Amino acid sequence: MIIMTSRQQILKLYKTMLRESQKFPSYNFKQYAVRRVHDAFKENRSLTDAKFIENQLKEAYRNLDIIKRQVIIGQLYSTEKLVIENIEKNKK
Amino acid sequence: MLPYMTSSFGNMHSRTHAFGWNAEAGVEKARAQVAGLINSSPCEIVFTSGATESSNLAIKGALNYIKKNKIKKPHVITTQTEHKCVLETLRELEDEVEVTYLKVDNKGLIDLEELKRSIKDNTAMIAVMAVNNEIGTVQPLEEIGKIAKKNNVLFFCDAAQGVGKIPIDVNKNNISLMSISGHKMYGPKGIGALFVKNKVRILPLQSGGGQERNFRSGTNPVPLIVGLGKAAEIAKEEMKSNFEYVKMLAQKLIKIIKGNETQESKNDNILPFVIRNGDENGYPGCVNLSFPYVEGESLLLSLPGVALSSGSACTSQSLEPSYVLRALGTKDDLAHSSIRFGIGKFTTEEEVVETAEKVKESVTKLREMSPLYEMVKEGINLDEINWGDN
Numbered sequence: 001m002i003i004m005t006s007r008q009q010i011l012k013l014y015k016t017m018l019r020e021s022q023k024f025p026s027y028n029f030k031q032y033a034v035r036r037v038h039d040a041f042k043e044n045r046s047l048t049d050a051k052f053i054e055n056q057l058k059e060a061y062r063n064l065d066i067i068k069r070q071v072i073i074g075q076l077y078s079t080e081k082l083v084i085e086n087i088e089k090n091k092k
Numbered sequence: 093m094l095p096y097m098t099s100s101f102g103n104m105h106s107r108t109h110a111f112g113w114n115a116e117a118g119v120e121k122a123r124a125q126v127a128g129l130i131n132s133s134p135c136e137i138v139f140t141s142g143a144t145e146s147s148n149l150a151i152k153g154a155l156n157y158i159k160k161n162k163i164k165k166p167h168v169i170t171t172q173t174e175h176k177c178v179l180e181t182l183r184e185l186e187d188e189v190e191v192t193y194l195k196v197d198n199k200g201l202i203d204l205e206e207l208k209r210s211i212k213d214n215t216a217m218i219a220v221m222a223v224n225n226e227i228g229t230v231q232p233l234e235e236i237g238k239i240a241k242k243n244n245v246l247f248f249c250d251a252a253q254g255v256g257k258i259p260i261d262v263n264k265n266n267i268s269l270m271s272i273s274g275h276k277m278y279g280p281k282g283i284g285a286l287f288v289k290n291k292v293r294i295l296p297l298q299s300g301g302g303q304e305r306n307f308r309s310g311t312n313p314v315p316l317i318v319g320l321g322k323a324a325e326i327a328k329e330e331m332k333s334n335f336e337y338v339k340m341l342a343q344k345l346i347k348i349i350k351g352n353e354t355q356e357s358k359n360d361n362i363l364p365f366v367i368r369n370g371d372e373n374g375y376p377g378c379v380n381l382s383f384p385y386v387e388g389e390s391l392l393l394s395l396p397g398v399a400l401s402s403g404s405a406c407t408s409q410s411l412e413p414s415y416v417l418r419a420l421g422t423k424d425d426l427a428h429s430s431i432r433f434g435i436g437k438f439t440t441e442e443e444v445v446e447t448a449e450k451v452k453e454s455v456t457k458l459r460e461m462s463p464l465y466e467m468v469k470e471g472i473n474l475d476e477i478n479w480g481d482n
Contacts, residue, residue, distance in 0.1 A: 031440045036330075083398070084443050
């Protein structure tokens, strides 16, 4: 039951972190945050030790707070879009 | 850093109130974080304004002590490809200090046998950088450290470009003094550190209140130090994955521009005659390419949306060809046609692909306008032409 709850909790956290990362106004910070979130969850996908999972979860929640805070700061001082962002946008 | 710019604004050197204690706690935590990255003791870390100050303090501080207490005219062995902060510092001291500038091979590596042969009775210091800032070459620190230890000589290492990117263990490498830069590992600009091994003696360069174990007087910039500490902690945690990521991007960049060895003769979609400067086994975040028959500055001007440089940021105002590339034996025309691609953890794959394609396009266009390239295409060997006769 504990594992089930954790799995749902982890999935929800993963999605929230990705969603929040997308809010970075800076292209490079956004891409970096998305890549790091993705890699970290992939790296820890096969963890079984409940205590270790709990610690990793706590760390992830701390990082979620950092992402949220940095997004706000980034929005306060956002800059012009980079050349690459316009190219990406046109491709889409 | 924000709390130390707002609520915890105290002067860390104030010992009589909580504001000072809070600031001091932040600084001491950062000291431990930096020490943890290089496997030193926190008390061996001295905060400075950056790697340039660290290198000045290490070289001048140590040599001043040696001159005063041990050897009248000490001898220093360094390399021709060191950062300007090392070369200029040593050049300034040349009246009082004997300096040997070791040559490097075409990859930028020193010859360890030549290093051994260069050691004399008055040799006091070996000054060799960890990672070259223009070509990414990584020097054999462990072997250099062993030579320094065996000969009872100080080993000063300017590791500004290496700390946080590749594993550097000051104990394993027997390093006596080492420069660290904040912004090179995604920390703030204007902050750095000097590792001073326990029992290594240096004299301070500035007089004042005796802060930082009397090595560096002046009030410490607490928010910057806290930022450096956090950057060191993150760098340690991410080092392996960042290295692999940067390596993947570097390989992609090179493959798109110049292809691999087997591709070169077959594929029309790559640029011919491109030369990679430096050591391909060095740090991958520093890719230096020469595009013969194209002026590097013209190439930069044709790529307005891309942040590139033809040399290091510190020498980018100069139009002289890179002294690092010349030390490798690169001819002036090739050195003039070189571009340094800096790749980091915030660089994306899309940026690398787009940059590589734009570079290919621009180099092709510029070569089309080049009479020299026209001659090469006609099979004329430019090296055999005596330009002076015309």
